[in-house]
Amino acid sequence: MEKKFVLGIDLGTSNSAVTLCNLESGESRTVDVTQILAPNQIGERSSLPSALYLPNGDEFSVEAIKLPWDEGGSRVVGIFAREHGAQVPDRLVTSAKSWLSNPHVDPQSAVLPWNSEIESGKLSAVEASRLYLEHIKQGVLYAARMEGREWNLDEAQIVLTVPASFDEVARKLTSDAALAAGLPEPVLLEEPQAAFYAWTDRVGSEWRKQVQAGDVILVCDVGGGTADFSLIAVSEQDGNLAVERISVGEHILLGGDNMDLALAYTLQAQLEDEGTEIDDWQFLALIHTASQAKAKLFEDAGLSELPIAIPSRGSSLFAGTVSTVLARETLEGVVIDGFFALTGADEMPEEEGGAALQEFGLPYASDAVVSKHLARFLARSLQNVKTSESLSALIGDQASALEGSLLKPTAVLFNGGVFKADAIRARVLELLASWCGDAPRELEGFQPDLAVSKGAASYGRNRVTGQGIRIRAGSARSYYLGLESSRPAVPGFKPPIKAVCVVPQGMEEGSSHLLEGRSFGLVTGKRAVFRFFASEIRSGDKPGDLVNKADKVLEETSKLEITLPPMDEFPEGQPIPVVLNSVVTELGNLELWMQHVDSEQKWKVEFQVRME
Structure with missing residues (x-):
């Protein structure tokens, strides 16, 4: 059947998004997804938190958590799920995407929420992913109906993004979840490639002026839950620029959520020094508040500090608040100097401590320093490229990129919410300059939040129409x-x-x-x-x-x-x-x-x- 539109879906660890490209009109736009914002309140947002809450019995009436397209009552997905679930964590499913690639736990077993003691209703990572994708699908169809249009999914090209680091099992399970959600069989696209397609779409023909043959582009993607690295080489073929993905990184569970947690621990210690103890419930609220303050301080360089207030509980519902401040010096010490330290090119991530017994769960990165993981990626990329004459030839005149212990990128494309902060992007460029001798160029025009879904839609359009650029990729391994x-x-x-x-x-x-x-x-x-x-x-x-x-x-x-x-x-x-x-x-x-x-x-x- 002829394709009339493309759905580019970013099934994120922390947040998901969808972009629709109308092939008839050429219009491409992010679809605001309808979701529950609070009991008896629904609204639209540009992203859907990848969070699922399992209500307890008659915790809410059916009408209170009902969406326009379902009967409601059993599960909640999105903003309210994340906000309310933070207070009842044993009923909150998060990071389902990371569980898809967990080598120790069957992704099709109903084990989520992990370590929860609820007796029934647990879900598998595949089922949770299906529910997110089904919500996105219904949200797209509902938004179209509100505009007086009915889309036929059989006429859709579905492009679903996954981490470049996903193994073949996790990719297959992601595809299976989409089919179970009622979507046509999807084309899978690596997230760093999607970010690159979004960048070229955003800057138009200017992309050919920002890069040149022989460039090695590092796509540095750090989101809420994962860090994903890829390298793309630019070459010249028949007088035109061609791009090829030449290396992908390992699956690293390390991102903005880790930074929020580190800030919360720092603020907790600060409160204790001030004579205030907080309980586990308050600590969850502290994580959320610290995350908001982090974003505001990075956004406004003129602020030196922000107040932090979390509720305290007494015999009444709330007995007041507990207060402290997050200073810019503390923020930069924890996030920039902690996660993006100026490490040496030969400093690799430290391995696990080696305890005889360890708790099963997600294989989080044992070393929180993103800089070391980036160094390991570039070292492994050099080893990979040097084993292939064809890949080495793509570097062309930039032979110096292959000298030393790391493959040296000449340009960087940032992606992911973490890089909304100018200070973090500047630190990564400073870090790379210390390793490479010269700072690589930052490609202008990146979109940190919605690039992946936009790039997926752009790629889908190019695929259907046969026009536009195409990253030569093939098997990543x-x-x-x-x-x-x-x-x-x-x-x-x-x-x-x-x-x-x-x-x-x-x-x-x-x-x-x-x-x-x-x-x-x-x-x-x-x-x-x-x-x-x-x-x-x-x-x-x-x-x-x-x-x-x-x-x-x-x-x-x-x-x-x-x-x-x-x-x-x-x-x-x-x-x-x-x-x-x-x-x-x-x-x-x-x-x-x-x-x-x-x-x-x-x-x-x-x-x-x-x-x-």
């Missing part, structure tokens, strides 16, 4: 299939795991690779395990390349236990000689075909490994 080494059995010794490269980094959708000249033994008729590995720093590996000690030098991403249909000529469990053919479909799925070397018999396994 190389992917490998585990192999058991063929060795004589030795008591107490397990054969080492090898891996064969089946998807090289940069493999594009609609392409395939036949691993010629090598056959493998495939077990059919009995349950067997496929082990999948990945690497962000081995761009030089080609399909068919073998990697020794895969479990030590690669990252194991998933295991797939499956029983493949047997072949009549072979007993169950006897390895069948096959050749491998990997295919990345137009939708970004990896199909791994295994064909018997002497017949047309073949088997397939499939999972999501990449996005645009």
Whole structure:
């Protein structure tokens, strides 16, 4: 069916947003999402907090938390969920997006709110994501009806953004959540790429004047809950500028929420020095108040301090307030010098302390210094680019970018709410200058809050119309299939795991690779395990390349236990000689075909490994 509009959806860790591009008129705008602001009060906001509250029994009447498109009563999503849930945290679901990529907890298990003692009603990360996306979908359709228009979702191109650092499992689960929410199958787009598309859309043809062939652009994205880094290289092809994503970072749970928490702890200690103790309920209110004060102080450089007031509870509902101040000196000491310290280029994030027993939960960054995570990303990016002649060639005349221990960016595009603060952007540029010798250029015209959804819509428009720029990306990582080494059995010794490269980094959708000249033994008729590995720093590996000690030098991403249909000529469990053919479909799925070397018999396994 012909596409008539695009929905660019930013499913954020802390806040979500949606931009609609009308392909008929060319108009593109952020859709204000209707949501509950307070009991019996609904309104529209440009973003939807990614927060979900589970009311307790008859805590609210059905009418008090009813939206125009549903019957209400069971769950609340958005602003009121976040505000009210902060006071009842065991009924508040947050950070569902981060739980999608948690390697220790099944994202499809109903475990949220985490550590909550409620007896029923818990949700999985996938279900929470579905509810956010369903709310966004209904909000878009409702806004259209209020304007006298009915959109048909079958006529929509859905572009859904995910962190560049998401592994293939988290990407697949995100796509599944969208389908379960009643959206057409989405195209997945990396968030830093979306920010770049939004920037080019905003500045128009001027983007070609701000960058040049040989530039390496660092997209530095720090939002409420995550830090996401990508590098984009600019080259010249047939007289035109071309862009290619050459490196993505690790998934780092570190962002503005951490900064708000650090400020709250600092202010709590300040109150205690003044002779005032606060309880857990008041501390939650302190986090929220500190966040608001942080934003105002960074926005207005003329303010030296702001008052901080939180309610105190007595025999009546509220017995007064507890007060202190947040000074600019304290703010800058905690946020700028604490999270964006001027560290050395060789200072990497510190590992976990190593306690024998640890509490399960989200794998938050153990080191809160964003500077160190950025240094690690640039060091790994240099290692990745140097392993590939084609990537090294993209740097062109900027060969100095490959000298030293870090890949040196020549320009920076900021994204995420944290970088609304001029002082934080200035600190990052100062930090990079200390590492690179010269400060990279800051690309002008960035949009810190809504860029991701706007860029998703822009990309969707370009995709449908065939016009506009396109970032060449392909697979963000190389992917490998585990192999058991063929060795004589030795008591107490397990054969080492090898891996064969089946998807090289940069493999594009609609392409395939036949691993010629090598056959493998495939077990059919009995349950067997496929082990999948990945690497962000081995761009030089080609399909068919073998990697020794895969479990030590690669990252194991998933295991797939499956029983493949047997072949009549072979007993169950006897390895069948096959050749491998990997295919990345137009939708970004990896199909791994295994064909018997002497017949047309073949088997397939499939999972999501990449996005645009």
